Amino acid sequence: xxxxxxxxxxxxxxxxxxxxxxxxxxxxxxxxxxxxxxxxxxxxxxxxxxxxxxxxxxxxxxxxxxxxxxxxxxxxxxxxxxxxxxxxxxxxxxxxxxxxxxxxxxxxxxxxxxxxxxxxxxxxxxxxxxxxxxxxxxxxxxxxxxxxxxxxxxxxxxxxxxxxxxxxxxxxxxxxxxxxxxxxxxxxxxxxxxxxxxxxxxxxxxxxxxxxxxxxxxxxxxxxxxxxxxxxxxxxxxxxxxxxxxxxxxxxxxxxxxxxxxxxxxxxxxxxxxxxxxxxxxxxxxxxxxxxxxxxxxxxxxxxxxxxxxxxxxxxxxxxxxxxxxxxxxxxxxxxxxxxxxxxxxxxxxxxxxxxxxxxxxxxxxxxxxxxxxxxxxxxxxxxxxxxxxxxxxxxxxxxxxxxxxxxxxxxxxxxxxxxxxxxxxxxxxxxxxxxxxxxxxxxxxxxxxxxxxxxxxxxxxxxxxxxxxxxxxxxxxxxxxxxxxxxxxxxxxxxxxxxxxxxxxxxxxx
Amino acid sequence: xxxxxxxxxxxxxxxxxxxxxxxxxxxxxxxxxxxxxxxxxxxxxxxxxxxxxxxxxxxxxxxxxxxxxxxxxxxxxxxxxxxxxxxxxxxxxxxxxxxxxxxxxxxxxxxxxxxxxxxxxxxxxxxxxxxxxxxxxxxxxxxxxxxxxxxxxxxxxxxxxxxxxxxxxxxxxxxxxxxxxxxxxxxxxxxxxxxxxxxxxxxxxxxxxxxxxxxxxxxxxxxxxxxxxxxxxxxxxxxxxxxxxxxxxxxxxxxxxxxxxxxxxxxxxxxxxxxxxxxxxxxxxxxxxxxxxxxxxxxxxxxxxxxxxxxxxxxxxxxxxxxxxxxxxxxxxxxxxxxxxxxxxxxxxxxxxx
Numbered sequence: 123x124x125x126x127x128x129x130x131x132x133x134x135x136x137x138x139x140x141x142x143x144x145x146x147x148x149x150x151x152x153x154x155x156x157x158x159x160x161x162x163x164x165x166x167x168x169x170x171x172x173x174x175x176x177x178x179x180x181x182x183x184x185x186x187x188x189x190x191x192x193x194x195x196x197x198x199x200x201x202x203x204x205x206x207x208x209x210x211x212x213x214x215x216x217x218x219x220x221x222x223x224x225x226x227x228x229x230x231x232x233x234x235x236x237x238x239x240x241x242x243x244x245x246x247x248x249x250x251x252x253x254x255x256x257x258x259x260x261x262x263x264x265x266x267x268x269x270x271x272x273x274x275x276x277x278x279x280x281x282x283x284x285x286x287x288x289x290x291x292x293x294x295x296x297x298x299x300x301x302x303x304x305x306x307x308x309x310x311x312x313x314x315x316x317x318x319x320x321x322x323x324x325x326x327x328x329x330x331x332x333x334x335x336x337x338x339x340x341x342x343x344x345x346x347x348x349x350x351x352x353x354x355x356x357x358x359x360x361x362x363x364x365x366x367x368x369x370x371x372x373x374x375x376x377x378x379x380x381x382x383x384x385x386x387x388x389x390x391x392x393x394x395x396x397x398x399x400x401x402x403x404x405x406x407x408x409x410x411x412x413x414x415x416x417x418x419x420x421x422x423x424x425x426x427x428x429x430x431x432x433x434x435x436x437x438x439x440x441x442x443x444x445x446x447x448x449x450x451x452x453x454x455x456x457x458x459x460x461x462x463x464x465x466x467x468x469x470x471x472x473x474x475x476x477x478x479x480x481x482x483x484x485x486x487x488x489x490x491x492x493x494x495x496x497x498x499x500x501x502x503x504x505x506x507x508x509x510x511x512x513x514x515x516x517x518x519x520x521x522x523x524x525x526x527x528x529x530x531x532x533x534x535x536x537x538x539x540x541x542x543x544x545x546x547x548x549x550x551x552x553x554x555x556x557x558x559x560x561x562x563x564x565x566x567x568x569x570x571x572x573x574x575x576x577x578x579x580x581x582x583x584x585x586x587x588x589x590x591x592x593x594x595x596x597x598x599x600x601x602x603x604x605x606x607x608x609x610x611x612x613x614x615x616x617x618x619x620x621x622x623x624x625x626x627x628x629x630x631x632x633x
Numbered sequence: 634x635x636x637x638x639x640x641x642x643x644x645x646x647x648x649x650x651x652x653x654x655x656x657x658x659x660x661x662x663x664x665x666x667x668x669x670x671x672x673x674x675x676x677x678x679x680x681x682x683x684x685x686x687x688x689x690x691x692x693x694x695x696x697x698x699x700x701x702x703x704x705x706x707x708x709x710x711x712x713x714x715x716x717x718x719x720x721x722x723x724x725x726x727x728x729x730x731x732x733x734x735x736x737x738x739x740x741x742x743x744x745x746x747x748x749x750x751x752x753x754x755x756x757x758x759x760x761x762x763x764x765x766x767x768x769x770x771x772x773x774x775x776x777x778x779x780x781x782x783x784x785x786x787x788x789x790x791x792x793x794x795x796x797x798x799x800x801x802x803x804x805x806x807x808x809x810x811x812x813x814x815x816x817x818x819x820x821x822x823x824x825x826x827x828x829x830x831x832x833x834x835x836x837x838x839x840x841x842x843x844x845x846x847x848x849x850x851x852x853x854x855x856x857x858x859x860x861x862x863x864x865x866x867x868x869x870x871x872x873x874x875x876x877x878x879x880x881x882x883x884x885x886x887x888x889x890x891x892x893x894x895x896x897x898x899x900x901x902x903x904x905x906x907x908x909x910x911x912x913x914x915x916x917x918x919x920x921x922x923x924x925x926x927x928x929x930x931x932x933x934x935x936x937x938x939x940x941x942x943x944x945x946x947x948x949x950x951x952x953x954x955x956x957x958x959x960x961x962x963x964x965x966x967x968x969x970x971x972x973x974x975x976x977x978x979x980x981x982x983x984x985x986x987x
Contacts (some may be wrong), residue, residue, distance in 0.1 A: 173851070199853030211851075213844035216837075224841045225852035227834045233854050234862075236835040243834060286853055 125186060125288055126151045126322050127172070127203075132181030134167055136526040138518070141167040142178070143346035149290070154316050154323045156333040160345035160558045161530020162515070165326045168343070169292050173205045174198050181255060185290070199228070202289030206296060208326070208529055208556070209472070210275045212282065214268035218259050221267050221278055222250045225285035230367040249285075256314075258307050271425040273304045284315065294326045295529075298556045299471075301423045301584065305329075308337065328558050334358070366395055386414035388447075389578050390435065390547055395444035395500055397434045397602075404430045405441065406602040412547065412580050417573050419593035419610075420582045421620065427602040428582035429471060431547045435580075437461045438469045448547065467545030467577075471552045473536040477525035484524055484535055485509055488542040509538040512568055530557050541572065548572065550581040554588040566591050586613075586620050638804045667817050671810030679813045683881055685921045686820040687874050688901055692913035693827055694870025695898035700907035701831060703843025704753070705761045707895050708768025711748065712741040712868035714775060714890035716875025721885045728794030730806055730815065736878045741872020742865050744771075749864030751855055754956040756846070765892065772890040787886030791879035806880070816877050823870055825913070829911065830866075840862055871898070900938070904945060906952025915953050 127149040129332070134142040141164045149155060157165050170176040172183060174195035183191045185203055193201075213221050226249045227233040241247070254260045257277045262270055267278055280296050297305045309332060315321050327333050333340060333354075340357040342350040350360045357363055390412040397405035405427050412418045420428050433439040435446055437458040446453040453461050462468070476484050485506055510517035513534045519527065527535060533553065540548055553569070554562045562585075569592055572593075573579055583589035589596060592612040598606040598620065613620065671679060691713055698704045720737035724730070748767045752760055754958065775782050783789065793812050795803035806812045830836050838859055841849045850856040879885045889892060898913070905916025923941060927934040949956030 175847075175851075194850075194855065196850045196853050196855045204853075205851060207848075207851075211845060211848045213841050213848065215844055216840060220837055220840070223834075223837055224849065224854070227838065228853040232834050233838050234835055234859070236830050236833050238833055239829070240832055240834055240837055282848070390667060408919065 123150050125149060125184075126153075128566075129172070130182045130184075131170075132171060132183065133179045133533065134164075134171055134176060135179055139521060139522060139526065140346045142171060145181075145343075145347060147341070147348065147351075149322060149324070151289070151322055152319050153339055154325075155339040155341055156325045156327050156337035157341050157343060158327060158330075158333055158558070159349070161533075161561050161597040162528040163343040164169070164346040164528075165343055165345075166294055166528060169205060169294050169326060173203060173292060199286055200286070203292075204283045204286040204288035204290075205292040206280050206283035206294060208294040208298065210272070210279045212267040212275055212278050215266050217264050217266055218254070218270070218278060219250055219263050221282060222253050222259075222285055225282050226250055226253070229286050230498065253281050253285055256291050256311055262557045273300050273424040276300055277304065277308065278520075290322045290323060290324070291618065292324045292326075295328065295353035296325060297327065297329060298331060299424065299584075300551065304424070312336065316539055328556060387412040388412070388450075389416075389449060390580065391445070391447040392431075392435065393447075395431070395434055397430055397439055399430075399439070404602050405434060408423040408444070408599070408602065408604055409606060411606075412578055412619050414546075414578055415573070415576070416594045417569065417579045417581070417592050417610075419589035419596040419606075420580065420599055421584065421586055421596050422582075422590055423584060426599045428584075428599055429551055430602070431599070432468065432551055432580070432582055435461075436466060436549060438468075445571045457517060462545075464542055465544065465546040467540035467543050467548045469533075469536045469540045469548070469550045469553065475524040475527075475532050475534045475535050475539065477523065479524055480521055481524065481527070481535055482506070482520040485516075485539055485542050488539040489544075504541045504544050506542075509541055512541070512571060513538055519538055530561055533557065535567055537568070541577070545577060547578045547580065550579060552582060554583065562588055586617065590614050590617070590620075657715045664817070664821050667821075668814055671813060674810075676809045679809050680881070681925060683809075683813050683816045683877075685918045686816045687877050687881070688897060688917035688921055689914050690877070691871050691874035692818055692822055692898040692901035692905075692917045693824065694867050694872075694874065696902040696907055697827065697830075697839075697870065698863055698867040699899070700845060700902055700909070700912070701836070701858065702839050702867075703846075704860065704864070705757075705868070705899075706726045706752075706764040706767070706864075707761050707892065707899070708748065708771075709868070709871045709898055710762035710890050710892060710894035711768045711771035712745055712773060712871040712893060713875040714885075715744045716741040716783060716872030717878050717885040717889050718775065718788065718875075719872075720876035721879040722790045724791050724794050724879065725788065729803070730794045730880060733794065733880070734819070734873065737876030737877065738869050738872045741875065742869035745865040745868025745872075746861070749861045749868065753860035753864055753931050768890070768892055768895050772887065772892070775890045776887040782887065785887065787884055788879065789884045791883050791885060793880040793883070812880060816881070819873065819877065823873060827870075828910065835859075835862075849938075854924070868906050900942065902952075904942065904952055906955030906958075908951060909954040909958065912952050912954040919953070 125148040127147070129145060129147040132142055132145045133140070143164070157168070159165055167176065171178050174193060178191065181191070182189060185198070185201055188201070190198055190201065213224070223246060224233070226246055227243065230243070230249070232243050232246070235243070240418055254263055257280065259274070259277060259281065262274060267275060270278065276296070276299060280293060283291060283293065285579065297308055300308065312323065313336070316323055325336070337354055339350060340352065341356055342357060342363050350357055350363050352360070388411045392408060392410045395405050395408040396403065408427070408431060410418070420431060422428050428564065430439055432522070434441045437453065437456055437460070442624060444619060448464055448466065451464065453464065453538065456464070476487065479487065489505070516534055516538055519531065524532065524535065533556070537550070550569070553565060569579060569581070581589065581592070590610055593610040594605065595609055596613055597604050670682060674682070691709070695706065695709045698706055716737035719740035720733035723733040723736045748764065750882030752763045752767070755763055776784060778784070793807050795805045796815065797803045806815055838849060838854060842856060842860060846856050849859070875889065878889065901916035901920050903916065904911045904919055905914065920938070923938060924934050927937040945952065951959060
């Protein structure tokens with residue numbers, strides 16, 4: 123069989139960093155391949171090179187026997203090589219229907235028609251209707267993409283890529299941030315499309331559950347090279363992969379964790395919080411307490427109100443009513459920068475690092491921006507050296523620009539940046555999302571260390587396995603209300619108690 | 634006319650707030666009324682209305698690129714001026730209005746192809762700066778190239794030529810009422826073309842370019858080529874507006890190419906609502922009227938204009954049309970919101986453990 127895709131000696135460097143290093147690869151038609159590897163291994167860079175978002179420094183890419191190395195991205199899509207993006211890249215102000223109409227028109231060769239009415243283009247309505255049904259978007263058809271929840275936007279993101287009916291579809295972390303229900307919808311649909319044999323898949327994925335369930339071939343990348351390539355069984359048995367990626371022994375939940383001091387007085391008190399987005403009442407009478415020295419988890423599905431709660435505390439989405447106290451001081455009516463100066467650090471889900479600044483400058487600017495703490499506390503004396511000690515990767519990458527980092531490295535940087543502001547309370551929004559299993563475990567260690575250094579932590583998560591590993595206490599949030607409060611120990615002992623509310627699965631398989 | 638906003642091209646085409654035939658009837662009545670104006674208006678009023686129509690064309694051409702395509706050009710006076718001068722040359726050489734207009738459009742479109750070729754590969758501020766630079770280049774050419782353009786004086790004595798050709802049967806256009814009707818017909822044709830264009834596949838792709846150009850490329854569409862087509866169309870429509878100026882005022886001056894002229898469609902679009910279809914029409918009318926009224930009392934009409942703009946940007950986001958449409962939606966939604974809010978509260982919500 124002639125290969126669908128053939129990659130020969132591909133190289134791409136960003137300054138000193140060799141993101142893709144002399145990589146060669148072949149894909150046969152009909153394969154379902156998963157591309158895995160630690161954060162920063164070069165997976166997204168490879169996808170960018172294959173789809174024409176980046177030009178390689180060296181090497182050759184052939185698609186169906188044709189050299190496409192120098193071909194523009196749109197021309198590659200026309201040949202049948204499509205992709206989705208790691209960070210949602212939809213058309214925010216356009217409706218779901220219009221979002222899908224654009225790639226469908228392109229495929230039908232009608233995107234340039236100026237004088238025919240959009241609703242009279244043959245095939246368009248049927249094709250868009252088919253996509254809406256397949257990707258469970260029918261109910262949202264007339265809403266602008268920006269109004270959709272993250273999970274639904276994710277479905278749309280993949281549907282836009284699939285609309286091109288490609289011969290080869292590259293999906294960059296398609297299930298990142300999806301609820302278990304949405305995940306299973308996506309997987310079922312991917313399986314169905316794969317079953318027709320028309321499309322060959324390459325998935326960049328961190329969820330080992332999904333990888334080992336779907337893939338008939340797994341390609342493991344490490345430092346820009348292919349570390350291993352084979353069937354799931356071969357990969358599972360490969361010792362090099364275990365070391366580099368799947369991680370050694372699991373630092374399983376332990377009842378007694380070192381360094382957990384007895385909790386102190388309440389540091390953050392939220393009382394009867396009500397927050398609205400326009401007409402919709404997103405947070406309803408929410409109350410919670412975080413005591414000094416605690417790690418508290420806010421667990422819930424996509425759209426449950428986790429992010430909005432954190433944003434309300436931070437003053438980014440000011441609540442309509444209710445009380446937010448840091449110690450005895452009310453944060454109500456303060457602007458986000460004033461709240462930061464009282465010693466609250468915030469790491470948003472989408473990281474928001476400065477893309478044009480070097481890693482080092484990203485960190486230094488945060489220290490300056492927060493400046494003098496107004497609460498009289500000197501904080502915990504975080505500086506570059508301490509952040510680098512916590513994240514050795516950042517020290518080696520310190521001269522790279524923010525946008526040259528991988529998704530996982532950006533996450534580290536965002537946490538490091540928040541620490542540079544010397545917070546007494548750190549708000550972490552979905553810290554484990556999109557991270558490789560080994561990195562998730564490393565992150566758990568990092569959070570634990572941050573806590574032992576005196577920082578109190580409130581984290582929003584839908585990965586219950588990760589959150590309960592760390593948390594002293596957890597609140598379960600659903601539809602903007604707290605449904606349950608439980609100690610971390612009891613959740614670790616009875617994970618099934620969470621089943622109703624969130625994902626209990628998703629624990630990385632350690633092999 | 635219903636402000637299309639940025640929502641739902643496909644949905645809007647299928648079911649709009651007004652039934653299709655009703656909307657067509659309303660638009661037809663409006664055009665008919667415009668054509669009947671000369672029966673009861675003096676020539677000053679006709680001049681004013683013609684100016685509004687010309688700025689409408691200019692602003693709608695500009696806004697095709699800005700409000701719908703997401704590209705802010707600060708150099709559209711170049712195309713306006715190219716249309717105006719070319720039509721002026723033609724009319725002075727051979728008095729045929731149609732020939733003048735067609736020649737002017739071709740010149741503006743050709744200039745748009747050149748400027749667009751270099752500009753559309755850039756985004757945001759770089760695109761705006763490049764178009765501004767090209768606009769200034771054209772201005773200095775027009776201003777300094779005395780032998781051809783008449784320099785500071787511009788072209789004078791441009792005739793309000795007959796529609797087709799001089800002599801009997803050429804349809805004379807000299808009376809201001811007749812010329813006004815010609816301007817209205819041209820404007821209506823262009824507006825109708827744009828209405829259809831924005832509901833075509835190309836129109837939806839154009840909006841896609843505004844929202845996320847990279848994703849358009851990854852949908853399999855050559856994004857730059859589409860931008861260039863939009864740019865040329867936009868320049869050509871600005872050129873049409875330009876061709877209509879000379880015959881109205883009998884003269885075309887270098888100020889048509891000045892960057893202050895480039896600012897006029899920007900202001901008209903923002904004033905009326907750049908993300909709506911009819912915004913530039915309303916904005917153009919307001920701009921011409923405010924200027925006219927204020928100029929009678931004071932020479933500081935820009936001051937008044939500035940105040941109006943500041944008030945609009947602070948008070949009515951989305952311009953007059955966009956702002957009113959949003960207000961209308963909110964009042965309508967407000968009626969049903971009361972019941973909807975109650976629905977979201979579950980009946981027996983479980984309390985939480987302390």
